[in-house]
Amino acid sequence: MVGNADDRVYYVISDLHIGGDEQLEEVEFLDELLGFLERLERTDEDAELVINGDAFGLWEFTAVEGTEKFDVLEETYPELFEQLRATGENVPVTLLPGNHDHELAAYEEYVERFDEYNVELVQTESMVRPVGDYAIHFEHGHQRDPNNRIENWGDPDATPLGYYYNTLVTSRAGQLSHRGRYNWLKDVQAVTPTERMPVWLFSKYFYREMNPLLRYALVPFLLLFNVSAALAVFAGLDLIGVWSIPVEWITAFLGRFGAAGTVIWFLLWINVAVAGLLLLVGIPLHFLRRDIRKTIDRFGVFETELTVDAEAPYEEAAREVFDERPETAVFCYGHTHRPSVQAVGEGLVVNSGTWLKRLHRRDGVIGLLPPVFYPSYQLCAVRIAAGSEGVVVRYEAIEKPSPGTEELTLTERLLTLGRRPDPELPDRAVAQGELTVSAPEAAE
Structure with a gap:
């Protein structure tokens, strides 16, 4: 146990990512953050605010x-x-440093500068706080990520792989974002995992940057691709005399509409011809791609967050902490931008999420249209406190409207009708001798 019971309540936020070159200066949640801080300024609780990295x-x-x-x-x-x-x-x-603000651990002057604003900067990789008869382990989490791990903690010249991505890609996006038809490139920080970057860029090009006339000319073809591919197969069966009924039925049906039916038939057969060519090329390419993918997977080359469980390193790290310090009830981290609570043994592994915009991929139901990345916010603070049941973890939502209406084109909104994301924060959880996870309740 950690000495005498402590009634302190901890509020945890992380991954604000405030600052950067040019367009990255904009903090879209600044009003909500100021409101949250003002609330803590007036609280009567014995509370502490922990900013768990990448502030x-x-x-x-x-x-x-x-x-x-x-x-x-x-x-x-x-x-x-x-x-x-x-x-x-x-x-x-x-304030604990993360990977994006690791420099806070590299210069002693930062401690003095933050102290002027009543912020205690802890320049270590992690810290521990008492909660009741137990303890909370805090770390940002990037030390468990090989792409962002700082080998020499506190070295101002530390440059893991993630450093180059952010200085060469993210910063450059901030400098160029204003040149687009819409200021969207600055949202590069919200694309997680980063392996989705090429798909996101193609999506935004198609829906935002492509010449509107070209886009609207392509949309019908892309939407009808599945139908055209099926018709191409039927046409092939008809040509070789295997099965002619589908083609005869479609011809008769469209013939009822006169000239309009003829136009539709003409457009449809243009699509069929193109779809047929794509199928002829695409089928062998599909098998070739699948064989290459199997070879890559077999050798473990290019293994990424999309093929590896992103939470597994933190579960393993939490087990080590719980074994080394049995009084630890909560392992709290950020970094992955995904708010979550998991039971590991008799402790809880808690991710504090992000205040950045979140992008939810919505693939097209039909056709070959690029996926839509629907934006939303999931601002939250994790509240950790000792209660009668044990150590209680609860997520407090900070409301901010979805920017989908303003940021998505009409085409994107139509394609996501009825598919708007509604992300939910994790339920209330309790860590003690026996772990329980229950539905949200009122504050302790």
Whole structure:
């Protein structure tokens, strides 16, 4: 156990990714964040706010170096820093570095600068806090990710693979985003896992950047591709004399509509011809692609988050922490941007999610149209406190409307009718001698 019972309540947020080059300066949830901090400024609870990594996007700054980035943050977000100062006068505010703001662990000056705003910067990889008779283990989580692991913690020149992605791709997106027909490229930070980047880029090109006349000319063909592919098969069977009934039935049906039916028949057969050619090429390419994929999987080459369980490293890490320190009831991390609660042994593994926009892939039901990435927000704070049942973990939602209406084209909205995402935060969970997970209830 961790000494005497502690009645302190912990509020945990992470992955704000505030700051960056040009268009990345925009913080779309700033009003909601200020409101949350103002609430803690007025609370009567014995509370502590833990910002569990990636509060700031320091990797996304390419024009300034070192602690000069703090100067830029102060100048760009004066309201936020003044609110941190005010909140910190009422409740302790603790900041852990993540991978995007690992530089906070590299310069002692950052500790002094944040202290001026009543924020305690902890420059270690992790920290422990007491909760009742138990303990909470906090870490951002990137040390369990081989692409973002910092081998020499506190080294200002640490550059894991993720560093290059963010300085070369994310920062560049922030610099170029305003050149698009719509300022969408800055949302590159919301694309997770990053393996979906090519599909997302193609989707946004098709629905946002493609010449509208070309897009609207392609849409009917792409929508009718499945029908055309079936007709191409029927036409082939008719030509070789195997089965002519489907073609005869379609011809007779469209003939009832006179000239309109003739036009439809003409357009349909153009689609059939193109679909037939694509099928002839596509079938052998499909088998070739499948064989290549099997070979890649067999050798473990290009193994990514799409083929590996992204949560597995954190479950394993939590087991190690629970074994080494049996008093630990909660292993709390961020990094993956996916709010979740999992029971591991007698403890809970808790992910605090992100305040960035989330993109939900919606594949087309028919045709070959690119998938739509529907945007939403899932802003939340994780509340961890000791209760009569044990250590209680509960997610508190911070409401922010979905930006889908403003950010999606008419075509995208039509294709996602009835398929709008409605992400739900995890249910209330309790860690104690025996773990229970139940539906949300009122605060303890």
